[in-house]
Amino acid sequence: MEKNVALIALFAALIAVLALIPKITLGFGVPITAQSLGIMLAGAVLGSKRGALAVLLFLLLVAVGLPLLAGGRGGLGVFFGPTGGFLFSWPLAAWLTGFVVEKWRSVPLGASVFVGAILGGIVLSYAMGIVGLSLALGKSLIESTSLMLVFIPGDMIKALVVAALTVSLSRARPSSVLSRH
Ligand SMILES: O=C(O)CCCC[C@@H]1SC[C@@H]2NC(=O)N[C@@H]21
DSSP states (O other): OHHHHHHHHHHHHHHHHGGGSOOEEOTTSOEEOTHHHHHHHHHHHHOHHHHHHHHHHHHHHHHTTOOOBTTTBOSGGGGGSTTHHHHHHHHHHHHHHHHHHHHOTTSOHHHHHHHHHIIIIIIIHHHHHHHHHHHHHTOOHHHHHHHHGGGHHHHHHHHHHHHHHHHHHHHHOGGGOGGGO
């Protein structure tokens, strides 16, 4: 129990630390951020439930005003801006990433993490993010979807990095990859 709380807090802190990597903000207000890598990693390593809880803890701290999003942003307002849909998607994205890794045991760990991270961190996250973006910018869903195309190569690389990190962690310390235990 205490171990779970410590791991959830550790991953919430890790997602916060990733805010220190400078974001690249595009004209329409959605940044390229390393924090989405932390979301996928939380699900891949901690599994669906603990991964989602780590992200919820992180978002709670953001909501109460701590400047933990890339660029030092925080507060309730960010949930209703152009990136609000992504922020709401993040606990579910971590959950889905972990769920795929937990359930899909017939393939090597790296493959399940890569696919899980794509489904959670790209497919699900973009779906919710695009709805939020179109509401915030008053653009159609098609226009908002086309704005997101530029993020796909970077997020595919993040999914690969998350798969490589999870496999390395499981080789160094198998019991630490809770999604497979
Ligand atoms: O900092 C925020 O307010 C949330 C940013 C959300 C950015 C999204 S997550 C998926 C896609 N990949 C990125 O690197 N940026 C967008």
